[in-house]
Amino acid sequence: MNNISDQISVSVATAFLPEHSSEKEHQFVFTYTITITNNSDTTVKLLSRYWLITDANGDTSTVVGEGVVGEQPIIEPNNSYTYSSGSVFKTPVGTMQGHYQMLDNNNTPIKVDIPVFRLSTPNILN
Numbered sequence: 605m606n607n608i609s610d611q612i613s614v615s616v617a618t619a620f621l622p623e624h625s626s627e628k629e630h631q632f633v634f635t636y637t638i639t640i641t642n643n644s645d646t647t648v649k650l651l652s653r654y655w656l657i658t659d660a661n662g663d664t665s666t667v668v669g670e671g672v673v674g675e676q677p678i679i680e681p682n683n684s685y686t687y688s689s690g691s692v693f694k695t696p697v698g699t700m701q702g703h704y705q706m707l708d709n710n711n712t713p714i715k716v717d718i719p720v721f722r723l724s725t726p727n728i729l730n
Contacts, residue, residue, distance in 0.1 A: 609714050611644035612679075612706070616721045621690075625725075630694045634723040637688040638672075640704070640716070642679040647709045649678045650685070655702040655718075660695035672704075696725040 617637045624633040642648055655667040670676065677685045691700065701720035708714055 608644045608646060608648070608708055608712075609716050611642070612648065612714070612716045613641045613643060614704075614716065614718050615639045615641070616718075618721065618723050620723070620725045622725075627696070632693045632696050632698075632725060633690060634693065634698075635688055635690045636700070636721070636723065637686060638718075639684050639686045640677075640679060641684040642681055644708075645681050647678060647680050648706045648714060650676055650704050650706050652705045653702060653718075654705075655700055657691060657693075657698065657700050659693045659698040663694070667702075691723065693723065696728050698723050 615638070619635050621633040621635060625631055640650070650671060652668070652670050653672055656664060657667065658664045673687045673689055675687070679685045691698070699720050699722050702718045704716045704718065706714040706716060
C-alpha cells in the first residue's frame with residue numbers, strides 16, 4: 605500500500621502584482637494559487653501549514669499557522685481544494701517551500717510536502 609502523502613499532490617501558479625509593488629521601496633508583491641489534489645481513497649483534513657520563504661539575498665522567514673486562508677478544508681478522495689494567498693518580498697525574485705500537516709479519516713497524521721516554487725517579476729530571469 606502506498607503512503608497517503610504520496611497520493612496527495614500540490615501544484616502552484618504564481619503571479620507578480622506590479623500595481624501593489626514598488627521597486628524603489630524594495631517591495632515586490634506576489635500572489636500564488638495552490639491546488640491540493642487528494643488522489644487517495646481516504647478523506648483528509650488540512651490542519652496546518654509551514655512555509656520557508658527565501659528572497660534573492662538569502663534572507664529567510666518562516667510562517668506557521670493553522671489551516672490555509674482561515675480554513676481547515678476537508679478534501680474527499682479524488683477531489684481538489686484550491687486557494688490563493690500572497691507574499692511580499694524585498695527582492696524581485698524569491699522562493700517558497702514547506703509542508704502541510706493533515707489527518708486522514710483514521711486521525712493518522714500526514715505530512716504533505718509543498719515543493720519549492722519561484723516567485724519572480726516578469727523578464728527578471730531568462
